[in-house]
Amino acid sequence: MATVELRFSALPEHVRTARLVAAAVARRAGVDEAVLDEVRLAVGEACSRAVGLHASNGIAAPVRVLLIEDEKKFSIEVGDEVPGAAGPAGAHAAEGAEGAPEPEGEDEMGLAVISGLVDDVEVTSGEGGGVIRMSWPTAPAAVLP
Template sequence: MATVELLFSALPEHVRTARLVAAAVARRAGVDEAVLDELRLAVGEACSRAVGLHLSHGVAAPVRVVLIEDEKKFSIEVGDDAPRPAPVGAASGAARPGSAQDEGGDGEDDMGLAVISGLVDDVEVTADETGGLIRMSWPTTPGAMAS
């Protein structure tokens, strides 16, 4: 299993670089060429969301993108350090993609999460008082990984 970690300043101009790196690593990992445009768009939405959250919450830490390739799937994790208040009565920080709970009840980025969940079959969104994470996965073609 190979892992690539990308950290970038929370500036909109760095989102394009994250999309390009994600697509290149996904292609090498064996993700079907037919879904690479959707992968790029999903990564762009997730990174733009993280940048926006960092900027709106005054977070100076970088946005994290982790690309994980293995024999069966390729995963991308986009993490932010923007705090969200714990939902009242919730036992964990897990939220449905596009739910107002994920944004601490304000729903400001529901559209971006809806786009991501429409593009990616395997997506998980979590958020709590320390930040959030969007985890997306795509199947890979066995034996397609380059060395």
């Protein structure tokens, strides 16, 4: 299992780099070329969401992206440092925060877009922050007769 870890300052201009790196690693892992646009878009949404959460909560920590190559699938984990903000339950946990209603709507929209792009997606949250895990199947290595 090969893993690439990417950490970047929670700034919108770094999301493009994360998308490009994710697509390159996905291609190398054997993800079908027809799916690479979905990988790029999903990673862009997840990273933009994490950047927005960091900005709206005043968190200076970097956004974490793990690109994991397994034997039969390629997975991406995008993590933020906002306690309890990753899942739908996390959106309710932030209700008391000043200015929370607007980011909640954007947050739910971003999660809906990701869910529409990725069949295998899991959103979790905890005291240490949230993680969006996405995975795609990889093509088996060609076997010559």
